[in-house]
Amino acid sequence: MMIFILFATFAVFLLVGLPLAFAMGLSAIAAIFLGSGQSLFIIPQRIYGSLDSFALLAVPLFILAGELMNSGGITERIVRFSRSAMGHFKGGLAQANILSNMFMAALSGSSLADLSAIGSMMIPAMAREGYKKSFAVAVTSCAALMAPIIPPSVIAVIYGSITGISIGALFLAGAIPGIMAGLGIMILTRVMASKSGAKAMPRGSWSQFAGTGLSALPAMAVPVIIVGGILSGIFTPTEAGAVAVAYALVFGIMTRKHNAGGLYSLIISAGVTTSSALLTLAGASLFSYVLVASGFAQATLDLLVATTDTPWQAMLLVFLILVVLGMFVETVSALILVTPILIPIVGHYGFNEIQFGIFTLMTLVMGGLTPPVGILAMVACRIAGIEYGKTFGMLTPFILWWAVATLLVGFVPALTTWLPSMVLN
Amino acid sequence: MPHDKENRRALAQSLPVRIIRHALEATVAAVVFSYAMIICTQVFYRYVLNSSLVWSEELVRYGLLWGVMLGAALASDRNAHVALDPLRGKVSDDTYRIVSWCSGILVIVFCAVTAWYGWQYAYRIRLMHSPASQISMIYVYAAIPVGCVLIAFFTIVQLFSGTYGANSSEEELLA
Numbered sequence: 001m002m003i004f005i006l007f008a009t010f011a012v013f014l015l016v017g018l019p020l021a022f023a024m025g026l027s028a029i030a031a032i033f034l035g036s037g038q039s040l041f042i043i044p045q046r047i048y049g050s051l052d053s054f055a056l057l058a059v060p061l062f063i064l065a066g067e068l069m070n071s072g073g074i075t076e077r078i079v080r081f082s083r084s085a086m087g088h089f090k091g092g093l094a095q096a097n098i099l100s101n102m103f104m105a106a107l108s109g110s111s112l113a114d115l116s117a118i119g120s121m122m123i124p125a126m127a128r129e130g131y132k133k134s135f136a137v138a139v140t141s142c143a144a145l146m147a148p149i150i151p152p153s154v155i156a157v158i159y160g161s162i163t164g165i166s167i168g169a170l171f172l173a174g175a176i177p178g179i180m181a182g183l184g185i186m187i188l189t190r191v192m193a194s195k196s197g198a199k200a201m202p203r204g205s206w207s208q209f210a211g212t213g214l215s216a217l218p219a220m221a222v223p224v225i226i227v228g229g230i231l232s233g234i235f236t237p238t239e240a241g242a243v244a245v246a247y248a249l250v251f252g253i254m255t256r257k258h259n260a261g262g263l264y265s266l267i268i269s270a271g272v273t274t275s276s277a278l279l280t281l282a283g284a285s286l287f288s289y290v291l292v293a294s295g296f297a298q299a300t301l302d303l304l305v306a307t308t309d310t311p312w313q314a315m316l317l318v319f320l321i322l323v324v325l326g327m328f329v330e331t332v333s334a335l336i337l338v339t340p341i342l343i344p345i346v347g348h349y350g351f352n353e354i355q356f357g358i359f360t361l362m363t364l365v366m367g368g369l370t371p372p373v374g375i376l377a378m379v380a381c382r383i384a385g386i387e388y389g390k391t392f393g394m395l396t397p398f399i400l401w402w403a404v405a406t407l408l409v410g411f412v413p414a415l416t417t418w419l420p421s422m423v424l425n
Numbered sequence: 426m427p428h429d430k431e432n433r434r435a436l437a438q439s440l441p442v443r444i445i446r447h448a449l450e451a452t453v454a455a456v457v458f459s460y461a462m463i464i465c466t467q468v469f470y471r472y473v474l475n476s477s478l479v480w481s482e483e484l485v486r487y488g489l490l491w492g493v494m495l496g497a498a499l500a501s502d503r504n505a506h507v508a509l510d511p512l513r514g515k516v517s518d519d520t521y522r523i524v525s526w527c528s529g530i531l532v533i534v535f536c537a538v539t540a541w542y543g544w545q546y547a548y549r550i551r552l553m554h555s556p557a558s559q560i561s562m563i564y565v566y567a568a569i570p571v572g573c574v575l576i577a578f579f580t581i582v583q584l585f586s587g588t589y590g591a592n593s594s595e596e597e598l599l600a
Contacts, residue, residue: 016528017513017590019506021497026535044543044569051490054482057460060492064457235468242464268450268499271457275496276506282493330507373509 002035002294006287020333021276025283031290043286050285051278054238055161060274061241062152065222065248066108067266072252074219075117078103081216088203091193093129094139095186097122101143102182103216105150106223107244109157111368115144115376116383123383133384134394135196141376142185142398145365148331150178152226152244155335155361157237158281162339165353167237168230172423173354173416175227177362180415181405188401196394218251231423277332284336297341301348311349315410318345319363323403326367330375334364355409355416362406369399437586449499449575456492460485480558487555487565494572501532501579504590513590529584536577543569 009030013023025043032038069075082096082103089095097118104114119140126136148155151171160167225247226240235243252258291297308314325334338360346356368376374388377395381388409415436442467481500506512524547566554561583589 013531014509015511016524016531017508017510018528018531019508021506022532022535025539026531029535029538040538040542041546043539044546044566047539047543047569048490048566051493052486053489054486057464057485057489060457060460060489061464064461234472239464239468242461243468245461246465264454267454267457271453271492271496272500272503272505274457275453275493276500278489278493279497279500280507328509333507 002031002290003296005035006031006290006294010287019276020330021280021283023283024280024287024333024337028283028286028290031294036293042289046285046289047282050282053161054236055157055167056278056281058152058157058167058238058241059154059278060270061238061245062109062154062157063113063273064267064270065241065244066110066113067270068245068248068252068258069107069219069222070113070117071262071266072248072257073255074107074222074248074251075100075104076121077212077216078219079118079121081212083201084204084209084212087201089190090200091189091196091198092200093122093126094131094135094189094193094196094198097126097136097139098143098182098186098189101140101146102150102179103219105146105178105182106152106227107219108147109152109154111144111147111365111376112379114147115141115379118144119380119383123380127384129201130197130199132196132394133386134391135192135198137377137380137384137386137391138394138398139185139189141369141374141380142395142402143182144376144380145368145402146178146182148365149174149181149358149362151175151223152237152240153361154277155331155365156357158277158332159335159339159357159361162336163343163353163357165357166424169354169420169424170357171227171230171237172420173358174361176415176419177358177405177409180408181362181402184401184405185398188397192397222247280330280333281336284333288337288340291337292340297344300341301344304345305348311351312411314345314349315351315359316407318342319359319407319410322360322363323366323370326364327370327372329367331364331367334367335360352413352417354420355413358416359406359410362402362409366399366402366406369395369402435586437582437588442582445575445578446499446502449495449502453492453496453499456488456495460488460492463488483555483557487560487568490565491568491572494568495575498572498575498579501576501583504583504588508590510590525590526584529580529589532580533577536573536580540570540573540577543573 006027010023010027013027029040029043032042033040079100082099086092086095086099100118101114104118108114123136123140127133151174153171153174156170156174157167160170222244226244229235229240229243230237304314304317308317322338325338342360346353368374371392377391378388381391463481463485467478470476470478512521543566547563547570550566551561551563
């Protein structure tokens with residue numbers, strides 16, 4: 001009964017356009033109130049419980065650090081350096097785009113921030129050089145998927161804080177899969193280059209290469225601070241976020257790119273972005289409480305176990321279900337929704353929890369590209385000024401590659417477990 | 426009609442609403458900035474002064490709850506909540522107006538229920554104090570009713586200004 005009320009009201013709420021946070025919260029309230037008669041004091045308890053976490057503070061900090069680095073001109077330096085490193089290859093501008101995204105992924109933790117920062121520079125540049133706009137959109141939005149996989153990662157913080165898995169280990173585990181996915185995007189881009197209007201740009205001089213490299217150097221210090229600091233145990237991921245904010249702030253002040261008014265609105269906007277993500281987390285924690293209390297999570301596991309006993313088939317099934325979910329629900333909400341259902345599955349089939357975590361994240365972020373609501377692709381289309389529907393053809397090979405990379409992560413444990421085991425033991 | 430529309434827009438920009446908005450913005454900015462400052466201070470104390478702060482971690486955790494609840498109210502003001510909004514552009518303008526009123530009223534219902542139980546709960550545990558900094562838990566839990574009242578306030582302003590959900594599509598929000 002509870003579960004029926006939950007899903008029925010949730011569907012209606014989504015249909016009238018209720019924001020996800022409220023839709024999940026209110027349908028959970030309806031289910032608890034009508035279905036179980038339990039005290040509604042569970043509402044403040046769950047909201048408080050889901051937000052009372054030191055680890056989660058890394059979310060606003062990494063978002064703020066990302067915005068500060070952007071406005072401080074770090075993105076610009078990275079893009080210039082990537083162009084001088086890769087520009088002379090065939091399809092070089094596209095390759096430089098991917099390389100910039102890879103660097104930015106190591107500085108910031110969310111796709112959208114990277115996409116709007118790099119995309120607004122690279123997509124128009126690619127269009128001017130004669131690339132097809134749909135190709136520019138596909139390359140940029142797929143490359144932006146690396147951001148939440150290569151550390152730091154906002155969704156890894158959220159996943160770690162729900163499951164209790166070490167966030168440091170999740171950060172490390174994402175490094176190799178993220179870089180592997182990026183190299184794959186580069187190869188795919190090279191293969192598709194001739195069909196997409198790509199040209200090589202003249203090779204710059206060595207001194208130009210060295211100059212742009214030198215100016216990008218302060219940016220390269222950030223991953224060293226963040227990842228190095230966490231690995232050596234100097235600070236926790238949250239503290240790394242705070243130090244990254246301080247670094248970006250000082251850097252921006254020294255390069256005279258920051259001013260008081262700009263900083264003020266930037267901090268507010270980081271606060272608003274964080275709130276809309278974490279309020280969704282609070283709403284989802286009410287929703288998932290009902291999923292678990294009503295026995296739905298257990299029933300799902302039973303159903304899966306009845307369907308297959310083999311771990312690899314279960315993994316494949318989870319993949320397919322998450323891909324479909326990711327197509328319709330935004331990544332953070334989807335992640336919070338499925339995690340309570342997935343945890344017993346990890347235990348039952350004896351999956352490695354870190355490997356399974358990265359696998360889950362990689363599967364869900366794919367929803368940023370897939371129709372009907374591929375947010376990343378839609379934002380990239382708006383920068384490019386073309387219709388979302390016209391990019392599907394170009395997007396398909398990139399989506400397929402990302403799916404292959406995700407399955408590799410799911411089936412080859414070494415990709416995710418090797419680095420954490422090397423460093424953390 | 427155009428005159429009427431202008432009048433209604435004016436509500437969102439009227440003086441009392443603007444004062445509340447600016448106060449809220451300043452508070453959110455201060456809270457978010459203090460996360461970074463307090464945590465950096467914590468690191469500084471540990472490595473440079475070799476002593477640990479006992480209150481810092483607890484304080485920023487409570488700050489996160491306040492920051493999220495107040496920031497969510499600003500997100501309502503800016504239509505920045507993530508929503509799917511599948512009916513936009515698919516139904517006539519009149520129907521859509523009814524749909525978005527339904528959506529807005531449901532947000533207010535959520536806020537009312539949550540604020541009520543949030544306040545009741547906060548009041549019940551007023552005698553409990555936090556372990557490290559000995560703050561009464563009522564000041565921590567109060568974030569939930571206060572945030573909900575503000576979310577409901579801005580939702581009502583949006584509904585009457587006719588701007589509710591104006592750019593709440595994910596695409597707009599995230600750019």
